[in-house]
Amino acid sequence: MARVSTYLNFVRETEAAFNFYKTVFNTEFEGEIMRYSGMPPQKDCAPTPEADKNLIMHVQLPILGGHILMGSDAPESMPFRVTFGNNSYIMLEPDTKEETRKIFGLLGEGGLVEQELQEMFWGGLYGTLTDKFGVKWMFNCQ
Helix, strand or coil: CCCEEEEEEEECCCHHHHHHHHHHCCCCCCCEEEEECCCCCCCCCCCCCHHCCCCCCEEEEEECCEEEEEEEEEECCCCCCCCCCCCCEECCCCHHHHHHHHHHHHHHHHEEEEEEEECCCCCEEEEEEEECCCCCCEEEEC
16 A cells, blocks of 8 residues: 655664654554664675664654654764754644644653644644754644
8 A cells, every 4th residue: 555654864863752752642663673783784885883783774653644654763884864954844734633732742842842833824723843853843733
């Protein structure tokens, strides 16, 4: 079945971030958490350093409406470098204003609220924030 997911990369915080999101959305990981220790040796690549073996190579977590949040660590030993910016948000559209306020409050703990939840001219309850892991979230509840 086709689907669209959001993929997040962290330097060394994927496990902490996804355990946090698991509590926010009151859900369980989908499938097995894959770690770098399970990755077979790659041709023309140095072996995974011992300090990176327990880091997450891939994790999946259902959040709202069938949407899957995926993620992995991108440790310094890998060629990929994580740079957080303002170019993307995860848009959440909960079913109720009560659920919107609850998730907004939980994700905002330790983060930065950019725009408080408020009723907007289009009739939605809207707000934005950056959570404590640097991930940007946008909310709109009609």
